[in-house]
Amino acid sequence: MSTQSTPSVGIEFNTVRNVKDALTLASSQKYDFLVIPIIRKQYGTDLLTSYGSKQLTWPSIASRLKGVGESADMSTALVALIRHVIDVDSPNLHIRNKATKLLQEELAAAQYFSVARVIIRIRNGNIINLTRIAASTLNTLYFAYWFVFPTCAPGNFDDDNEAELQPWLWWNKIYKLLDYHGKVYPVLELSADIPSEQAQKRWLGEPVRAVILPTKIFTTNAKGYPVLSPAHQLFIIKLIKLKVQFIIKGINPNDSTLFEPYLQYLKHITRQTEPINRVLESFTHGYEDRLQVPLQPLADNLESRTYEIFEKDPIKYVQYEKAIYQALVEQYDQKTTVIIMVVGAGRGPLVNRALEAADRAKYKVHIYAVEKNPMAIISLYSQKQEWGDRVTIIHEDMRSWHPECKADIMVSELLGSFGDNELSPECLDGAQRYLKDDGISIPYSYTSYICPVQSPRIFSELLYNRDANKPYYANFETPFVVYLHNCFFLAETKPLFTFMHPNFSIPIDNSRYDEVEFTIPTTGTMHGLAGFFEAKLYKDISISIEPNTHSKNLISWFPMFFPIREPITLATNSKIKVNFWRCCSSSQVWYEWTVIEPTTLPIHNPTGRSFSIGK
């Protein structure tokens, strides 16, 4: 059962006599908005004649648009389809100049009638003057630009890949020229042919705002209702997850019987979207692509609410319980009391799981719950009665505690989205003094993974939401925790840094360096690196947020995102070389990173100047 709400659906008319009447019609037929040219083609000449005369005389436009703009509702429901587009990039100076003036007038009219969105259809890659005109209005006109692209370029191409790549290249060029402005979106116009999987993924990485469905791509089912092919349905279902709006195009405004079936069909498809995992949904809803500064539980004490959220994870503690159980039965015997130390016990979930594992295995255990956060200690003591003598609560930083005995099993959950980024290595290195020589660390190993990612939505966010008090590069040198949603993974993830516990190297060096090379199977633009981790708890029992091995329903960690300062558009089969460092000083740990192939970027975050983690 889906809780996905029905998407907003609009209807596109090529022309109508009176815009206000059309708005009323669309609304009465339950359509959310109307897409329509607000200027009739023949008004072009009127506009040009009046251009520059200062006394604008738009009688025919005025009568057609009578009543439009009277209410805010009406403006929201009206999407202006811009007519005078192609000729602004004509090689003929006269045609270009005339078209430019017409386009500027048309945009001014849209602004006058307070429309919130304009639609511009892009038919080829000659978009440079069109884009410049859009750029010149972005900070003065209020509407958003919806640029419409076919999924496949018309004309002759060597192969289908090339034909379906072209429209994305046009969009990529427009978006880069407009410097990833937040009022600029792509809209896809579907055709009878459905894009390849790679092309779909590439578009799903863009901030697609709407999808146009021409009625001619529908077929009629046995009951006489319009339906789409299964391939179309699958693509649309993916688009619905990006919260796109739909536009039905090609209905005769005079045939009111056609309005409802298309709406019904879209409702029907929406119901086909995957059954929602309610736990996952409650964790991710509203967090899609939202940038969060990573927690620093070592330097800052977490709030009870934060513990509360993480304790809800349906799989993490199951895995820990399994790991502790397996370690007990494989490594120890039931006669002796096994000393388990939970370092970083928080409010106690791992203490409970250790107790459950011991009960299930029928083992005697004594548990030390070590926690530095004084507020979490209160929560621990509140469970003391229940736990009895089997649990000793220790209010200490695990790195400085001097216990009376050593541990058989040391259990911790100090992992961040990137594995080591909450300083699990530094903490466990400090704690392993009181792990027996043959003792076990759960987890015993964790590895970070990276993957180049196309994520223009995040790039735009970083570009436009800067803290004016920080240097211009600060946002681009800060790793964020983010539920990656509207993005495209450009290559397979690769492992980066691994840490093992216990670690008996002398001296222990937790700094790391690696160069990782990726091959890009298909064209895309890199905006940063996604980061993940996989942790081995005991033998094969693991938890992972790395896409290929992701533990089902594990919700405690969103991926990391490491930005890069300049977007890099990559051709099919090109190689990326990424360099990554984990740097340590006496008081801080930080990452530095850069790209050196196919182009060299500055080293990001040198000396941890924009972001570091306090020890």
Place this chain on the structure above:
Amino acid sequence: MSTQSTPSVGIEFNTVRNVKDALTLASSQKYDFLVIPIIRKQYGTDLLTSYGSKQLTWPSIASRLKGVGESADMSTALVALIRHVIDVDSPNLHIRNKATKLLQEELAAAQYFSVARVIIRIRNGNIINLTRIAASTLNTLYFAYWFVFPTCAPGNFDDDNEAELQPWLWWNKIYKLLDYHGKVYPVLELSADIPSEQAQKRWLGEPVRAVILPTKIFTTNAKGYPVLSPAHQLFIIKLIKLKVQFIIKGINPNDSTLFEPYLQYLKHITRQTEPINRVLESFTHGYEDRLQVPLQPLADNLESRTYEIFEKDPIKYVQYEKAIYQALVEQYDQKTTVIIMVVGAGRGPLVNRALEAADRAKYKVHIYAVEKNPMAIISLYSQKQEWGDRVTIIHEDMRSWHPECKADIMVSELLGSFGDNELSPECLDGAQRYLKDDGISIPYSYTSYICPVQSPRIFSELLYNRDANKPYYANFETPFVVYLHNCFFLAETKPLFTFMHPNFSIPIDNSRYDEVEFTIPTTGTMHGLAGFFEAKLYKDISISIEPNTHSKNLISWFPMFFPIREPITLATNSKIKVNFWRCCSSSQVWYEWTVIEPTTLPIHNPTGRSFSIGK
């Protein structure tokens, strides 16, 4: 005769017993500085043993460096040759970690002894960890980094071009990784083979700080003195113009007879530099690569001093006189009085030239000197007695003046470095009302030219000298006037916008747009576009700062520089597509520009947000 002062010359020793004694020796032999490793190789182990012990014990280093750092002079004269370099990029973790610690200690020692420059020899492209270590010190250690490159990479390459390109690619990568930091310079170590002309030009576009001359590349002349080949001499002469320093390497410190001949030889070469054009020198000295905001003589009134400087141009007025003379004798007869209007007369130099032309041709003329600047009017009146009745002084803006009669010849000099950028088109369009139907405008045409340019020195300047009150992109959207010196023109210049006068189009449109394509003959990095102009005064009589047609000794205009936001490294034979607009509103004129191939950049300066010219 050259006024070029002798460059600073240093001497490099591989090792000496006592650094202070070596400094005294170099100084007594008239060398300006000494390049020497401050750490002996065998001290590496001592350093490592002491590393991390907190109690640093450097007895042997201390005795060798006894007295060093005692005076500021000594620190200036000492350049530390860094020894522990190569292994920091070893694939072996242990070797890399050890080398990293040694390098950090060596840099710390250089800092302790207050050296102002360290030299690091680069032998291959594995420089990523080395560069990261340098990056981590740039804001905490005081010295500058001199990275030394061979002119030709050792090893087997397909051809010579590839071998001599490699070291530049290493430098390009280092400089990009270090984000064009102002304390980072390349140093060239010459060998017996001299680089190709393209490779020389590429290096001359980099901020080369010094040149190392090994004694083994010298031959001995008939008199027994060391000399270099003519090809070496020519390259060195070009480098001297960049004010590089020299380092002689390979002299036996115990053979004091060898010290002087090399110094003498460098003095000798310095005297070979081109005879200096004193007028040119007085105009350009100190302005090399310095960014100046273009004048806006239309919006702002110029100072008398500014007029004074421009009036010194030895060729501009000669060309105007020729043009006026030729126009008089070819188009008019001696019987009638020819009406000449000098629009924008300034302090009167063109009035004088018009009178001279008339006298020389024995023509009767009446001259109207039209000038809006009230202070310049004072200067004009001061010459009135001399001029007599032949000159009428008009204190008016040429665009609004209503004269009693019309002009036969309209003479103006309203040109900026980019031709139209001081709004000559707008001014002359306003003035042509009072030009007779068959009247002549001098100039009658001007064209701007552009050329992609490698200019890391300017890029660095733009990156690090930002106005904190302006948006981060402002510097990169402002065209500057700059005497381009330390730069490399990546392609042939191409024409951009042309204006013709008089202009009888209705309406007159002074906005312009063009896309220009360049092919890059050899690898380089683009940091912006150089801008020039050529103006046709009368028929073939012209003035030009466009490199291919540059009027000899024309000194009134330095080129323009249009920055781009991201450097673009271009392979041999790659294509660049640049788009350029001249935009006009009722009160402003501005340029917008961008690059769309091989990569797409944002449109620079949309709506003139960072720079515009007031009408």
